[in-house]
Amino acid sequence: VCSSNKAMSIVEENPTAAVPSPLVRRGTSVNFDEGQTQDDCTECKRSLTVVVIGASGDLAKKKTFPALLALFDQGLLPSSLSIVGFARSKFTQSEFHAKIQPFLKGDEDVVAKFLSHVHYFSGAYNDVESFGNLAQELEVREANSSLLSAANRMFYLAIPPSIFADVIQGIDAKARAVNDGWTRLIVEKPFGRDTDSFHELNNVVAKHFNEHEIFRIDHYLGKELVQNLMILRFGNRIFEPLWNSNHVQSVTISFKEPFGVEGRAGYFDNFGIIRDVMQNHLLQILCLVGMECPASWAADDIRDEKVKVLKCIRDVDMDDVVVGQYGASADGTKKGYLEDPDVPSDSKTPTFAMAVFHIDNARWHNVPFMMKCGKALNERKAEVRIQFRHAPPPLFPGLARNELVISVQPDEAVYVKLMTKQPGLGMKLDQKELDFSYKHNFDEKTPEAYERLIYEVTRGEHSLFVRGDELDYAWQIFTPFLEKLEKGKKKCFTRPLAVWQR
Incomplete structure (x- = not known):
């Protein structure tokens, strides 16, 4: 079943092999990119709000929140941190914690401390005012930090592409970071199902966000x-x-x-x-x-x-x-x-x-x-x-x-x-x-993989994204x-x- 119907003819040629550029320095152990903790990273000293859109879904529960916990446990997220789950389901904060906690593995004290940073907000994906209300809540939480002028916001879209347009429009209109903070958007596959649907989806994203703000995940x-x-x-x-x-x-x-x-x-x-x-x-x-x-x-x-x-x-x-x-x-x-x-x-x-x-x-x-x-x-x-x-x-x-x-x-x-x-x-x-x-x-x-990718988003590093x-x-x-x-x-x-x- 797995064989091709067409015999493949392999013809030898003589291409000139490229001489590699000196990407790697000499030495047996070279550290180009050591993870920085919140104590020695200027970026990590800023306030960070992570908003997980579609927070009640399997992707968020099984991948996004566990990855955030791992980064938190290693000190790779700012001490001034808020994680907000956004979804349509009507949960209290304690009910939401109960839904995600079975997927959070590790020391009980670390998990409890992590959950103290995790909040829940219920809203409609297709209602711009829901994102306005979300923004008000984010501003209250960011105001508790003395670093309000540098409050960054990361939006993780753990949702189907069919509702991207409404969500992206709502974020852009109402929930972008204020003052000197950055806003970054993490988008999950599938990025369309053919050329036309990709163009349609990409045009929606590009209308509201610049390429340097977009992080398209391929977790491989x-x-x-x-x-x-x-x-x-x-x-x-x-x-x-x-x-x-x-x-x-x-x-x-x-x-x-x-x-x-x-x-x-x-x-x-x-x-x-x-x-x-x-x-x-x-x-x-x-x-x-x-x-x-x-x-x-x-x-x-x-x-x-x-x-x-x-x-x-x-x-x-x-x-x-x-x-x-x-x-x-x-x-x-x-x-x-x-x-x-x-x-x-x-x-x-x-x-x-x-x-x-x-x-x-x-x-x-x-x-x-x-x-x-x-x-x-x-x-x-x-x-x-x-x-x-x-x-x-x-x-x-x-x-x-x-x-x-x-x-x-x-x-x-x-x-x-x-x-x-x-x-x-x-x-x-x-x-x-x-x-x-x-x-x-x-x-x-x-x-x-998700741990590494979310960490790279906090750094604004695009090389592992599409x-x-x-x-x-x-x-x-x-x-x-x-x-x-x-x-x-x-x-x-x-x-x-x-x-x-x-």
Whole structure:
């Protein structure tokens, strides 16, 4: 099921490998960006109000509030802090605390202290006056601080895109920071479902907020190993000279989940696995693997290089696309996708997809970038697998290829597959792994993606967020072949659950 219908011809070329810029200084341990506590950070000494719009929803409860707690526990948020949950539900403050507290893990005293900063405000998303009333409450809380002239406001939109317009208009009209404070807007995916809907959504946001005020979250950019891709490439000279079509046979970017769409089938059926995972998470990884070395660590330098990659991706050949749905398990204990009560019985929405992409530039000429993602598969895993070309003859014909594997989840690791001689009197070769596992090399706890991303918003740092033109080019790549899929130009296979879980 997962094989392409079209044989891929890999043609060797001779692009000149780019010489990396000196992004990383000399030394065994270099700290470019150490987290600053509230005692030594000028920005952290300002008053900060975080408003979580959609505070009663799953995203806010499971991701946003736990991330804020982690930053609070590490002293990375100002002591003059207010966190306000905004939603339509009518809760008292104690009732709201009771709803989010089960998701707040850690020392009981720390959680209690954190909750003393958390408040709740009930209002209508489509009522500008609700945001006016919210602003009055924020001003009262900020007035308790002697730093009113520098009161910053962060708005986290944990809501569906269908209500963005009203909320953004209300924030802009009534609830922006006063005096010298900044206002920053965190926007969650999905950023549309095709080029036209993205433009419509982006125009609404751009009408009320400048690009430097907007932080579009793709939480994969907050994952430790994804952040480490640039360090791996440009901070280790052994890799960059090989990072081109002279030496690389293929690149595979995979995302696998062992569970189905339980609890979110209604949302999922409207978007599918390609829009949910491939067009954003996996495409961002492709950009980091494929891009040239940026001029600096500045956010726009990095994002400029990602845009260059997107502009070079050729149209997807439908012969290089495979889509499918998981069926029921053989024993009937697990239902298939179409048996979910929230999924139409004739749905063609894929739960599995594989597609081959090509970056048409000198570095990556004719190297296939394969992206695979799916639900109800055999394991939870996200990884990048870079397969190198065979060693040249005549000494080692038929040997397995070297591979560089970056494991993003569940275990963060980088390992290299190498050929080696087995101990003994004969000349027997075997493939072994040089394994760099995070859990065996670092004592520090790896921050959760949302923790890192919210921290970067407090700093005004955009490099881990998606710029508007990135999304525009991403949708220009995906919209044509999504339209072909939805017009039935590619059959969506259905296979029993056991087949997908091999």
